[in-house]
Amino acid sequence: MSFIRKPRIPLPKSQKNVLGLTRQDYEGAMSTLCAGCGHDSITAAIVEAFWQLDVEPHRVAKLSGIGCSGKTPAYFLGQAHGFNGVHGRMPAVATGAQAANPALTYIGISGDGDSLSIGLGQLCHAIRRNVDMLYVLENNGVYGLTKGQFSASADVGSASKKGEANRQPPIDPVFLALSLGATFVARSFSGDKAQLIPILKAGIAHKGFALVDVISPCVTFNDHEASTKSYRYTRDHHTAVVEADFVPLRGPISAEYGSGDVREVAMHDGSTVRFRKVAEDFDPTRRDRVYRYLRERQDAGEVATGLLFMEPDAPDMHEVLGTVESPLVDLPYETLCPGAEALDSLMEKFR
Amino acid sequence: MSFIRKPRIPLPKSQKNVLGLTRQDYEGAMSTLCAGCGHDSITAAIVEAFWQLDVEPHRVAKLSGIGCSGKTPAYFLGQAHGFNGVHGRMPAVATGAQAANPALTYIGISGDGDSLSIGLGQLCHAIRRNVDMLYVLENNGVYGLTKGQFSASADVGSASKKGEANRQPPIDPVFLALSLGATFVARSFSGDKAQLIPILKAGIAHKGFALVDVISPCVTFNDHEASTKSYRYTRDHHTAVVEADFVPLRGPISAEYGSGDVREVAMHDGSTVRFRKVAEDFDPTRRDRVYRYLRERQDAGEVATGLLFMEPDAPDMHEVLGTVESPLVDLPYETLCPGAEALDSLMEKFR
Amino acid sequence: MSDPVNDFALKIATVNGTGSASANGLLMQSIFRMGVPVSGKNLFPSNIQGLPTWYEIRVSGAGHTSRAEAPDLMVVLNPATQTRDVAEVRAGGWVLHDSSWQLRRDAQRDDVTYLGIPFAELCTERFEGSRARVLLRNIAYLGALAALLDVEVPVLEELITQTYGRKKKLLDSNFEALRLGYDRARDAFHCPLPIRLRRMSANDDAVLIDGNTAAALGCVYAGATVAAWYPITPSTSLVDAFSAFAGQFRKDPDTGRLRVAILQAEDELAAAGMVIGAGWNGARSFTATSGPGISLMGEFIGLAYYAEIPSVFFDIQRTGPSTGMPTRTQQGDLLAVAYASHGDTRHIALFPADPHECFHFAVAAFDLAERYQTPVFVVSDLDIGMNDWVVPRLRWDDAYRPDRGKVLSAAELEAGARFARYLDIDGDGIPHRTLPGVHPRGGYFTRGSGHDSHARYTEDSVAYREVVDRIARKIDGAATAVPEPELVVDDALGAERPATVGVVTIGGCRGAVVEARERLRDHGVVADVLRIRGFPFHPSVRSFLDRYERVFVVEQNRDAQLRTLLVVECGVDPARLEPLLFYGGMPLSWGPVVKGILAALGMADPDAASQPTGAAPAPSPGSTPRLEIARGGA
Amino acid sequence: MSDPVNDFALKIATVNGTGSASANGLLMQSIFRMGVPVSGKNLFPSNIQGLPTWYEIRVSGAGHTSRAEAPDLMVVLNPATQTRDVAEVRAGGWVLHDSSWQLRRDAQRDDVTYLGIPFAELCTERFEGSRARVLLRNIAYLGALAALLDVEVPVLEELITQTYGRKKKLLDSNFEALRLGYDRARDAFHCPLPIRLRRMSANDDAVLIDGNTAAALGCVYAGATVAAWYPITPSTSLVDAFSAFAGQFRKDPDTGRLRVAILQAEDELAAAGMVIGAGWNGARSFTATSGPGISLMGEFIGLAYYAEIPSVFFDIQRTGPSTGMPTRTQQGDLLAVAYASHGDTRHIALFPADPHECFHFAVAAFDLAERYQTPVFVVSDLDIGMNDWVVPRLRWDDAYRPDRGKVLSAAELEAGARFARYLDIDGDGIPHRTLPGVHPRGGYFTRGSGHDSHARYTEDSVAYREVVDRIARKIDGAATAVPEPELVVDDALGAERPATVGVVTIGGCRGAVVEARERLRDHGVVADVLRIRGFPFHPSVRSFLDRYERVFVVEQNRDAQLRTLLVVECGVDPARLEPLLFYGGMPLSWGPVVKGILAALGMADPDAASQPTGAAPAPSPGSTPRLEIARGGA
């Protein structure tokens, strides 16, 4: 108990990806979160997703707000630049960073307090801008780092550790994102890596804003009996309404496909997402149908999970802004400064 | 042109309401908005609604953010206390005021910049808290007071005065509010007082947060040909999908009812809203149906208007907080201070 | 070293999330109940579980409450920090360690005595369940400490009973663990140690309370009815306490409903807006936050200042800038608060030094906010707010009635009272106000944009200036209404007093400075101390500064922010104010203060290499040599 | 009164939203093209249409550009303000009014000459369409002014052609309206008036430009690629201009795509965050805002300071506090900017005095931001930013290359460069940085929480202090890198100079103070002027302050914020700095400065009742007698 080091999650260490890197090369510093925290599982899934995708770690920019969730970028991709900014304002920092250099891969990690309270406006506007990034919302229904206050995602009736029941209706990031025109919306559970990893991979590949709401139980403040964000409750109510595999451009992946309908959605970069086990009235490319279907599942008391919606062809922020292909940070100064002569002739307009 | 005074809108001046007050008693200072501004029509409708409802003007608190819209509370209910706060933060001020004294009637006026950009987070959370107030969003698709930048409600393809087309998808306050669990959602048009006034009245009577999105053309910066928030465009596309009459508790109102289905929804205070001309598949008390129906109307290129949704029995902020009936500001100090003796015995716990 | 009975310090090094903080609190409370003056500093990480944490307890029969210098006894329970923990103990001191594991080589010293007890092993043998074992280990080391330090066991047992009384099984195992540690220590070592306790009766009229709890209680007693907040360390416990007290004191006995509205806002901007909305409407309302929240509230604070809306802001400071060190203390927001918001602004602020003042200043803040119709700040910090302090028992005068300031009643308005919201009728710069809904004649339009004395919109220079000039006068006037500075001087010395220096300080530095003052006397230096308690500064502050040739300003920030305020507001020559700055995030102890002053006076410091001082003439914040004697575990 | 040829002021009183501002701009530009020094002040309401607005034009062959004292000629076109407008004219002056309606009785004076022309009637007779009539009335009064003041008609016609050239019909009616007014004036009155123009060649190397346009151009030339902003008066036109220039200069000729990203943020917090994100990623990025935005950006500014991220903030100040008077000018954010954010912070700031400096300081800001890895503020104001100024033609040196500061390249990292993000390797307090994506060895973790020299999270006092102390040194070091203060002294006087006072000023007060200096000579007072251009203050600021027994500080805010900065940062005795404060929202003219200084020196002011001055010894901001000579229309 008094030893603060925790064992690293054992992974097949030796296996190398296309870049010749092992999973360890995608890890970061030792986590300082509570043992059993859902966020640590998400961290592990992120490591796995990037490793599988053969992304060069240092070509990733990882950003976060403040909270237990906000700390996690320190725990993966040690070679990447990290930015742990201020509470709730990661979307703006990511937007500016994206604007400057779209050639990197962006991953933002946020908490439910970070995203749905103080940062709600920024999240909504990042969705609206379709900033090309993977946005992972580590959703535990509480403010972990400040010791367990209800967050805006706490369900009505869910009780705090002290026993008082929340009475405020929750903000559901999935419905919110669908309403705001988000181009990639998913929900998963930190305890279900099989589901989460392909979603993360698709979210990374998606050209635009990929929101992944991950129920991530807080063992210390919100894992008790009467909580609706506990491991137990989530396991019991988590219903994968759709299964999605991410098939990178490079080639077929090893996953086996069962029978049943498989629906493929092509992504911007030529990768594909294969949807399987999709309910009849559910079409992951039709926003309103998805919305309706999820409402029905919700009314049935289920927490519907999976890659719920994607619109791969919507213009991302750079397309809307009309910026040049080449990252702005790579433009030589000479192409930016009009020079003395131009100024001189411009001055004639001010005479 | 050089005369700055504008004629007041002529109204039957002499007619008195139950309180013996004329419409003039519900007016405020002379408007300084542009001649023809949609916001002025909304002001007139507000005057009319309060007059018709026989609300004592000084028992109203009127609040706003910053913008042309933000100025308007100065132009109605001169006897009421007004609060023109800071840009986008009216919901918080109204929430605090409501918490302190629920016995007043609250009306907040905001703009689309005020509500959907800088103030988006606050709007969402006021909805979530179901703060008992009428919230009028004077929606013109632009930032009027800062001279015509696109706001977050500008439609894709709508062009600015200078001719550039907006490329960012809009945030639609109606869909947003429905997704967030708003208990009263309406949309109207500043040019349609017949529709707007009963909606405002119902919104005032509603115990909870009543969002009324009013398309309110900006004649100076957004009333040109290629705008989707112009008078012309709105007149052409504005489709009343439902007609609602507000029937105050006091007695039957004079409006005549046509034939067709009339559906009554009882409000918290015993008033009723009568819905007429409702499409078959539209039920203004069923959130998901409304959502779906409005999406369909939108896909058909219509701007659906009317009192679109209401849930009269949801607990408002005070009910959730569990505050006493009597306004907090009316509680005598004696009932607030535990006194010397209580402190003395409490101190034993700190020994 | 003076007599170590009732005069020593111990420090417990452990891991957070293991329940040690509450155990350490029990120890401290036992000492308190033995009538001995005690102070405790909980040095915890910004983390929930698994990182190093320390708890310092200082016992001082003489009543000193500032942070201890090097501990006499270190309780080493965290292998991760053992080396630095052991290194900190004063020569000749003791190390009580969990001998379930071996101390590392670099944690071995010749000049301290090691007392090893295998707490973990003992608990593992004796108790079931991993969580219980962890928790009971804490009680076991308490038991050992009781034996070593002569903590009265019945006092500890009574406290444990009060804590776990309802759960018999829990109680039994706690008693057992206590006994386990106690017996082991008594058997293995010569108990008690020279450093030990002896019952006194110094605390008969005292309580052990933290500043946030006391401030919350002040809010209850002041009649606050609306609290809006957003969680942030170290202010959260203030609102938590307020909620708890509201449940206790503000529940309508018939309906069970509350005479208070506590709003967990979506962020600090919203919290500020809610407080302002409620204040405008006539409720006593407040928020509690820390530095980042103050930054976020800047726009709203300017609105409240200019539109003249009563509102109370608790700033429980932590180490900045930015997110900084959220669980470390600092006095870094003095400038940020005094002139918060863009444009010309200046705010009333109160600076408590301990929980007792937190209670009373909270009440004063509401009175001042309503009297002056303006935001009022209570500027506390993590050390005051979250640590338990021994302070005089809080007392209440039932004759107190809130000062609601100049609010026109319905009757006055009905009687035709002349009402112009922003007009200076009484010549004190304070206008009259009305509350919404009270009377048709009371209506006016509140705004943060330019307005004249009648609350009408204006862009006219003269009308604009009339209002802002009046507001400036109004805030000036508050200088004599805020709490007067505390003066600690040796009156006994009379006119013949030796060469004397002035020392100005603020907030939680009080204890260290007052104690340093006593130590300085041993070096022949007489230091008169003035502690700032309110802003704008009371006129006596200026007189104090004028009285001494050399004035030291002791504060806990890098940029000498209090000194800046003194220079600007009192108009004194900055060359005369010598900064002594301590900003590493730890509560202040007397040693560095003594050293700093002696060094500045060119006097050798007898027991340590002297440090450069901040006494350069007329330094700029940038060029000020910054003094900080770092000690302690973090 | 000196020779009124090329030395007079006129003021046009009209209604906003009627197109008069552009007409008045044409008049000003005509004068400029006649080679005569001219300045113009557009005094407009915070409103879109229908409220009073004024435009002041000052013609000064001597080249003075500060705001005019009382106008010689008033053009009265707004019945709503006629009384106050007429009252403002200097005795012996002229009133040109629209005689389509009668002047009110209280707008009749004996000591001015009335020149009535029924502009509205004439236009109604002659033109069709109500909007056209309104617009053409503006041109008609321009015509009349041309006759009265000897504006060269061909110059005006050329300008009109350049403006409406493409629309023949519009052009014709404009010419007709011009002629209408011209003929009417020439027929009815003795033209020209004694106040009149005469061609010069003072502007051969000058341009007429506003500060926001010039600053935007500076951003283009500095190579800024990311702009993030939220609209707010008076900063909006800076980003508007930047967008326009980007369209002109930053369009890829092949694809039509832009070499810039301009992000209209959802609010100021987001704008600041975007700028920081882009700066972190290696782009030159900036935002433009005004006071309320600065307040909202406070938290992010502290982050950029502590995490050391280059970022540029333009603060185009307006009258505060709170929303204040959005279309009036002030220098009210000096303190808010210098120490923005909670905790210990201190920021580099540049203070341009005119559009020429806005251009160059914009470029300097990016260099400083990257060199010092910190937020840099360009503090301008509404007067500088939105009014047209005659300034030296902007020139560019093609040899300029951006100073990117200490950025480790991929090659350096590959070669194994030692990289510790926050370590002071060079002894100047400036660490090395790396950009994301460049090299695996460059990765580090940026955070606003406590960190050590290697960018690792820390809660350790010593590690924390190492970083904040280094940052303090780093910012200190910028004192010699920011633009040096401008000194305006009479070197000719040599050692025998008469008793001299020092005057310190800042920003747009420059013109008024320099002109006041000349007038003071007439009273036998020699005033040496120092104008602050950068913060932290260059060491020469302190030397200047030390040189004079009496130093006046002239600035446009209520609380003497510049004086506060001088006292705190230079460590001078506040008693020596006498504040002269002008904060009614109007651009400054020389008169009040002269009066203030003479009064403080106990010298009678010959041409006006003297006002109390701000020269009380050692005043606090609260108790400073605030001087403001209110004149002019608002």
Ligand SMILES: Cc1ncc(C[n+]2csc(CCOP(=O)(O)OP(=O)(O)O)c2C)c(N)n1
């Ligand atoms: C401006 C500001 N306000 C408040 C805080 C305190 N704070 C830190 S983390 C946090 C909430 C974290 O909750 P969440 O985002 O859900 O993350 P979790 O810890 O649950 O992962 C708060 C309120 C802060 N750091 N900054």
Ligand SMILES: Cc1ncc(C[n+]2csc(CCOP(=O)(O)OP(=O)(O)O)c2C)c(N)n1
């Ligand atoms: C903090 C802050 N940022 C920016 C502004 C400038 N501003 C004033 S009104 C406004 C937008 C108004 O747009 P909207 O809310 O749509 O109202 P409208 O004028 O269109 O009615 C802005 C950006 C401000 N006053 N305060």
Ligand code: SF4
């Ligand atoms: S407090 Fe909760 S969210 Fe934070 S680390 Fe512990 S388990 Fe995770």
Ligand code: SF4
């Ligand atoms: S600018 Fe637009 S929104 Fe503002 S007053 Fe004029 S018409 Fe109305």
Ligand SMILES: [Mg+2]
């Ligand atoms: Mg959370």
Ligand SMILES: [Mg+2]
């Ligand atoms: Mg708008």
